[in-house]
Amino acid sequence: MRVKATVERTYLEAVFDKLGFSKQDSHLLADTLVDADLRGISSHGIQRLAWYRRMIKDGTIIPTKQPKVLRELPGTVLVDANQNMGQIAAHLAMNKVIEKAKKVGVGIGVVRNSNHFGIAGYYARQALNAGLVGIALTNTRPLVVPTNATQAFLGSNAFAFGFPASPHPFMFDGATAAVAGGKIQVADKKGQELPGEWVVDKNRDVVKDPKEAEDILATAAFSAGPQKGGGLVTLGGNKEVNANYKGMGNSIVVELLTGILAQGSISADTVKGKHDFSQFLFAFDPAFFGDPETLKKDATAMLNRIRGLKHVPGKQTWVPGDREYRYLKENQQNGVAVDDKTYEEITAIGKELSIEVPQSI
Known part of the structure; x- marks a missing residue:
């Protein structure tokens, strides 16, 4: 409907x-x-x-409970979400980051004691709307099995990046896993077979049944006890030969900039106590490096060249956003x-x- x-x-x-x-x-x-x-x-x-x-x-x-600013300098801010929704704390932190980037050229914000904060791109677009370049990261529950592992440890760890362009900004917003865990929930609700190498079981065999996949993720993400094993695979799919260790590396980078930097839980430990995700927000003023309209024009030209590349029949070459x-x-x-x-x-x-x-x- x-x-x-x-x-x-x-x-x-x-x-x-x-x-x-x-x-x-x-x-x-x-x-x-x-x-x-x-x-x-x-x-x-x-x-x-x-x-x-x-x-x-x-x-x-x-x-x-309302989020609180714990500490700030001209270019940085640390926010405590105070057990409220991640969206509320991240919005506050990005507003602070934007203020700082407008004054000193760059702003960095970290949020601790947070929760699910929706789509990461929402906060990158906050920065875009202020004429800035924006980045937003978050860790999550442990959903992702590292390369060659059979147990979930990493989060799906979203990464969003927005850069001014026309007719719309370049907007990359995605998990560092093959897909976000929410896509498995949607497939389960719709009774749709999983189309790709998204989830593996305890033997690292690919799972296609959405109910089995959702059960695997639910056990990994919400149980502090023994795992059944399995979870989402990293970018690159199930096999090391396809360089899935690069996806694992991306996810670890997000862990370092969120859970570690915020002195909160890494994704693997969010099942042990309070639900404390962490977020990292970043913005800078591109005007420091050149005329904003020229930068936007040059970015648009590059993206249009990608869109115009020769492509396989029946398909379209598109860019994120x-x-x-x-x-x-x-x-x-x-x-x-x-x-x-x-x-x-x-x-x-x-x-x-x-x-x-x-x-x-």
């Missing part, structure tokens, strides 16, 4: 308000989920709501897609909180 984005936003704002978030925070949280759905990143859209609801119920997320901006335009007109299982979940939440549930267009 499809739902108007404005209707989805109204529903989400009402839900977060009923759950104890401030009006301002409810608006932000709704915006991050709607933004993901509009851009075709349904793994991080409204389908996350039931999970958020469970974490609020069990006290992992405390809506009334093309698909999500195309989906954004289409979904603003046609509404966002909501799968049946997710609709059941948001219907139950609406009934529980006495909130009108979005109807199909």
